[in-house]
Amino acid sequence: MDKKVVLITGGSSGIGKSIGTYLTSKGFTVYGTTRSLEKYPDFDVFNLITLDVKLPETVKTAVDLVISKEGRLDVLINNAGMGITGPIEETPHEEVLNVFDTNLHGPVRMMKAVLPQMRKQGGGLIINITSIAGYMGLPFRGYYSATKGALGLITEALRMETKSFGIKITNLAPGDFATNIASGRYHVPVTKGSAYEIVYQSSLDLMNEHVDSGGDPIEVAKKVYSIIQTKKPKVHYPVGAFMQKISLLLKKVLPSKLYEKLLLDHYKL
Template sequence: MSKVILITGASSGIGKAIGEFLHHKGYTVYGTSRNPEKVFNSVFPLLALDVRSTESITTCIAKVISISGRIDVVVNNAGVGIIGPLEEIPTSEIRNNFETNLFGPIEVMKAILPQMRSQKSGLIINITSIAGYMGLPYRAVYSASKGALEYVTEALRMEVKPFNIEITNVAPGEFATNIAASRYHVPLSPASAYSNYAKTIETINEQVDGGDDPKAMAETIYKIINTEKPNVHYKVGPFLSKFSIVLKRILPDKRYEKMLMKHYKL
């Protein structure tokens, strides 16, 4: 029997790439979007789901179960970017980012765990970010929300092991997606005290534009689904992105900080 897979945030970018890859591999794939009626080119069904709404989450999960009878894999992919000087980011935007990147995935997991316990099996894959392994300039909120999800996953996977449920993190580096168009960014202003913010935006956008093909993420998800006991963490992306985590472990803090500041032209 084909495994039933639910992917949040699957109307574009990494989520869409994962959904298409798994669909062509013969899995029963359901994707989600806040506005599925606006998407016309999906090869798999798209259901309405806003991870900021518990009611929306429970309704979507109940619909998938009513159609397919089970959910074997959940890919928590929905997320939003945010950049800007922390001092200038409205607190409402910080809260919104955490609602989407952290509390949303938590609510999805809380909603699906009873079903997976009743099945006596299940796999949850949380899409985090290599940015979650370090505090990045002008990306403080994004790094924090994704880093928090990494630690939540580490803890929860130990709690659910008695139920034959596996949970893992997949942290992507830079991938060529439309995240830059949809993220929140503090507007550039001549009155801002942070004169180097503009250069950092350019560097970040260049990294995204020159990023890897999202298919690499899809291939990793496919391998994890077919792994009996997945690892705690997976990192996917350009070599330098993954190597930056290693450098953070081995370099003195101040030296690593200088390396980041040079990279971001600060």
């Protein structure tokens, strides 16, 4: 069989670029996507094409382009996403709709676009990049947690719906990694005099510290490669620091109020 064809949304930087670079080194034919192709005139690590997951016409154009050039599409990695922080009460609702459009509706648009081709060719793999934050409601990251949690549940349902077609779908949930996500994140401004002013500011500082001191995104890339090589992928894969991964186990086994107390202590709330 010819080498596998991989499409990665959000492939121009961060985790997406790391995944694309690593898979290219392993002999895959990789297409990454970006909303602004003109910003990367010298990008030559792998194929980079235009796509905005919020615009259905660009989703169709990009998927059709890959299929017309390669004749197949073996792996979709739904990586494009955005961060959002802020008190639930003070977050503008248009920003809530925007983050759900990017982090949930966008991946769903991508999956709908590639499923007919994967069915036609008798199989394929979809890896949805969710987040460890999607397994719990985190203070001042509630909307982000909600988008990633929702994508995880969609994945659980869709992998059962498509199993008979030979299509495999899985979630890969990273913890904190050193990427530029903080710079592209929408965050509600800390408002002087707000009821949340002090606790939100301290939580925001802590979040930024975690991202800045996060692990190397190559760990995520290696995990993606391992999943591609797996005949029967699991439903969920966490990847990150030990304490971030163990938090998922604690969420399952601890009483809910005790687990909540651990989070409150962690965020100094």
